[in-house]
Amino acid sequence: MATEVAAPLDGAAVRRWTRSATAARARTTLGERLSEAWGGFVTAGIGVAVAGGSLASLRERIALAGAPVTGTTLPASLTSAALTLVALAGVVVVLARLGPVSATPAAAAWWLPLPADRRSLLRGELVRLTVAAGAVAVLLALPLVLGAAAAPTAASVLGGLGAAVALAVAAVGGTALLQTGRRGRGVAGVAGAVAGAAAVVPAVAGTLAAAGGGPVGVPVAGTLPGWAPAVAAVAAAALLVQADRGLGRLDAGRLLAGGATARDAGGSLLSLDTRQLGRALAGRDRPPRRSRRFSRVRRPWQAVVAADLAVLARGRWQLGQLAVAAAVPVVVARTEGLGALPPAVWAGCLVGWGLAATAAGRAAREAHGAPELDRLFALSAAAVVRSRAVVPLVATALVCTLSGLLLGVGTGLLGSWALLGLAAVPAWAAAALRGALRPDPDWSGPVVSTPMGVLPAGVGATLVQGVDVGVVGSLPLLAALGTGGPTPLLVAVQGVWALLLAVAVLVQLGRRRSPGS
Structure with missing residues (x-):
C-alpha cells in the first residue's frame, strides 16, 4: 500500500494565511487604513518641507555671517562626511540591538514550531525591515539634499537619495548577514567605536590646526559620478541576497530575544518614553575583572x-x-x-x-x-x-x-x-x-490623539x-x-x-x- 508523503509547509503560505486571518478578524476598515496612511504621509511631507526650508535658511545665514568667534579650520565637506559616518554607525547599532531579524513572542510561539521552511518564514521580516530602513533614509536625506545646494536639480536629488537608500539597505544586509553567520555579537561595539572616532578625530584635527594657525587640508572631493549610486545599490542587494540565504540558520532563542527587544523599543518610542527606550537598546555592562572592597567608603x-x-x-x-x-x-x-x-x-x-x-x-x-x-x-x-x-x-x-x-x-x-x-x-x-x-508618563489621566497614537x-x-x-x-x-x-x-x-x-x-x-x- 503506497503511503502519501505530505509536502512540507511553505513559509510564504503560512505568512499569507496569517495575513488573511488577521484581516478577517480586524475591526479596522480599508477606509480607516487609507486615512491613517494619508495622515502619516501628510505629516512626513510637512516635516520634510519644514526641515528643507530650515536648511535653506541656514545656508543663506552662513553666506551672510560675519567673523566667527573661534577660528574655523574644518571644511564643511569633512564635517558632513563625519556626520554621515556617525548616522550610519547609529543605524548599525540599532539594527544590531534589534537582531536585526527577529520574531515577536506571538510569532515565536506559533510560527517557529511549525514544520515549515524557516527561511521563507523570516523573509517577510527582512523585507519589511529593508523597506522601513529605506523609507527612513529617504525622509532624513531629502531635506539635506534639498537644502545642500542653492539650485538642486533632479539628478542631484535622485543621486543623493539613492546613495542614502543604498547605505541604509547595505547596513540592513550587512548586519543581517553577520547575524546569520553568528558573528554579530560585537557589531554594536565596533559601530559605536567608529561613531566615537568620527566625532573625536575632526575635533582633535581642528584644534591642532587652530593652534598652528592654519586650516585642515583635505583633498577637494568632486561630484560623485552617476554610476556610484548604482554600484552601491548592487553591493547592498548582494548583501541582502546573502543574508536571505542564511535565514534558515537562525535559532529560535536569538529570534525571540530580538523580538522582545524590538517590542519594548517600539512601545517606548510610541509612548515617547525615551528613558525606557534607552533601557531597551542598552547593551550589557562589562563584568568586573576583580572585586573591589571600597575600603575608603565610610559613610x-x-x-x-x-x-x-x-x-x-x-x-x-x-x-x-x-x-x-x-x-x-x-x-x-x-x-x-x-x-x-x-x-x-x-x-x-x-x-x-x-x-x-x-x-x-x-x-x-x-x-x-x-x-x-x-x-x-x-x-x-x-x-x-x-x-x-x-x-x-x-x-x-x-x-x-x-x-x-x-x-x-x-x-x-x-x-x-x-x-x-x-x-x-x-x-x-x-x-x-x-x-x-x-x-x-501618567496613563491614568486624560489622553490626547496624535499622529503616533494616543x-x-x-x-x-x-x-x-x-x-x-x-x-x-x-x-x-x-x-x-x-x-x-x-x-x-x-x-x-x-x-x-x-x-x-x-x-x-x-x-x-x-x-x-x-x-x-
Whole structure:
C-alpha cells in the first residue's frame, strides 16, 4: 500500500494565511487604513518641507555671517562626511540591538514550531525591515539634499537619495548577514567605536590646526559620478541576497530575544518614553575583572557615590559618550560656515553637554527604576539626591571644561573659555538628575490623539524635563557667543545663574522623592 508523503509547509503560505486571518478578524476598515496612511504621509511631507526650508535658511545665514568667534579650520565637506559616518554607525547599532531579524513572542510561539521552511518564514521580516530602513533614509536625506545646494536639480536629488537608500539597505544586509553567520555579537561595539572616532578625530584635527594657525587640508572631493549610486545599490542587494540565504540558520532563542527587544523599543518610542527606550537598546555592562572592597567608603553618602562611579565605569557606552560630548561643540565651532553662527555653536554645545548629562545620569536612571535600593541607605530623600549629584557634577565638569578649553585654542582667551564652560557645569549636572528622576508618563489621566497614537496629556512637558534646565542654564553662553567672546562679567553671570538653577532643582527633587513614595 503506497503511503502519501505530505509536502512540507511553505513559509510564504503560512505568512499569507496569517495575513488573511488577521484581516478577517480586524475591526479596522480599508477606509480607516487609507486615512491613517494619508495622515502619516501628510505629516512626513510637512516635516520634510519644514526641515528643507530650515536648511535653506541656514545656508543663506552662513553666506551672510560675519567673523566667527573661534577660528574655523574644518571644511564643511569633512564635517558632513563625519556626520554621515556617525548616522550610519547609529543605524548599525540599532539594527544590531534589534537582531536585526527577529520574531515577536506571538510569532515565536506559533510560527517557529511549525514544520515549515524557516527561511521563507523570516523573509517577510527582512523585507519589511529593508523597506522601513529605506523609507527612513529617504525622509532624513531629502531635506539635506534639498537644502545642500542653492539650485538642486533632479539628478542631484535622485543621486543623493539613492546613495542614502543604498547605505541604509547595505547596513540592513550587512548586519543581517553577520547575524546569520553568528558573528554579530560585537557589531554594536565596533559601530559605536567608529561613531566615537568620527566625532573625536575632526575635533582633535581642528584644534591642532587652530593652534598652528592654519586650516585642515583635505583633498577637494568632486561630484560623485552617476554610476556610484548604482554600484552601491548592487553591493547592498548582494548583501541582502546573502543574508536571505542564511535565514534558515537562525535559532529560535536569538529570534525571540530580538523580538522582545524590538517590542519594548517600539512601545517606548510610541509612548515617547525615551528613558525606557534607552533601557531597551542598552547593551550589557562589562563584568568586573576583580572585586573591589571600597575600603575608603565610610559613610552612606559615600556608598551612593561609589555605586554611581562603578555603574559609570562598567558601562560599555558611557565613557565613549563623554568623549563624543566633549568633541561635538568643538566640531561645530570649527566647521567652516557653522562657526560663524552663534546659535549654531550654542546648539552644538547643548547637544554635546546634553549627551554628557545623559551618560552621567545613568546611575540615577537605574535607581529610579529600582527605588527600593535607595531605601537601603540611612539617608533622607534629599541627601540621596545630593549624593547622586556628585558623579554628574564631576563628569560634566570634565566635559564642559574641556570643551571650553578646546574652543578657546587660537582665540587668545583660553582661560576665559575654559572658565565659561566650567561655569555652566551646575546647570547640566542638575539637568542630568532632573532628566533621570522625572516621573513616568501618567496613563491614568486624560489622553490626547496624535499622529503616533494616543498619548497621555502633558507627556511633552515630562519629556523635556532635564533638557529645559540645561538650555535655560546655558543662556549666558549664547550671550557670550553673540557678543564676540567671554568676558569676566559673562563668566560670573553664567556661574551664578547655573548655580541658582541647580540648587532649585535639587531642592525640588529632594521634596518630590519622599521616603514613603
